[in-house]
Amino acid sequence: MPRRYRTLLVAWMLLHGPTVSATETACASADSERERVVCSDATLSTLARTVETLFQKNIAGVPPDAAQQLARNHEYWLNYIERKCGPVARAMNDDQHYTIDDEVKCLRDNYRGEIDRKDPITEYMNGHMFYYISRIDIRPDKDFISTPPENRSELCREADTEEVSLPQLVVTDPQDAQANTHIRSYARLKDIEAQIATPDIPADAPGASMDEGNWTKLIAYTDSLLVLDTATYEYGHGAGTAGTGNHSHFYLMKEGREMPASRVFLAGSHWQAFLSQRAYAELKKRGRVSSPPYFDTINSPKELKKIIVKPENWRFDAQGLTLLFNYDDLQPGFDKLTTVTIPWNELRPYLVKDSPVLDLAHVPATEQP
Structure with a gap:
């Protein structure tokens, strides 16, 4: 069975299986590091079930196109916390002892943060329902781990992160689909997903030793105009300040071009x-x-x-x-x-x-x- 479906099976059984037999079955099929660690800790298992319960509750009644993308958001987040609390944390602490207790604590903190998050899963703009696609990734800072311990700077003891979010309309007519396609292109979603799918990048590649974020918000949507606002964040590890910015994007829907x-x-x-x-x-x-x-x-x-x-x-x-x-x-x-x-x-x-x-x-x- 492909890992993606095994992950969803484990999540479903943790969610629906408070009985010993269901939990044991779910844990027996766990093949990812995160799933095994979750199954090893009762508190963590409870937190994981709570997150899955909230997620299923949130997407109940959401139109299928939105539910599919929101499920992908959830998968990306699960992969992110697994990498953050497991292999990435170990790589960034190779001169210290990173224990299973540290990994459990990291996962607990991330699950609790997800439980406490209050952002609505869908919103409305001029009668149009929309939601946000989110992608997040983390990888070891190769500059840091390739530097001898005695020469390392504590300012650079950070993993590289990349995060993007962008709005998508629940499609009710061809214009909504056109707007969604344009937003994904404008936000470079395919490029971001391709980079996330390639965890090993050279230390001198663009984006290495850096945190990057692009958060695009839907500001207005009418028959004639789509307006977006993107907040950007770029921080080179060890730099004194981060490069930040906000930029607007005006797209003429009927003309299919940016507004001059x-x-x-x-x-x-x-x-x-x-x-x-x-x-x-x-x-x-x-x-x-x-x-x-x-x-x-x-x-x-x-x-x-x-x-x-x-x-x-x-x-x-x-x-x-x-x-x-x-x-x-x-x-x-x-x-x-x-x-x-x-x-x-x-x-x-x-x-x-x-x-x-x-x-x-x-x-x-x-x-x-």
């Missing part, structure tokens, strides 16, 4: 100069730009133009247009998102009259840092 600036702002309206000057004045008041100039910092409205002209740095909601300034945009090494919001009444003279972003005036405002 020309669908938002009037040609010849000098909107670029307006946004640059407006943002610079606000940033200067906050001390986020330099005057007189200092090394490698923004010191004129013109220098903001290359940032503010990109739709990926825009966020529209009930408050108006929020300009996003990410890691290193304003000052080297500054890892906080900086935002400037321009109200709708100031924007309207520059907007295309039938711009699809006008529908976003009803989107609840996002809390800004």
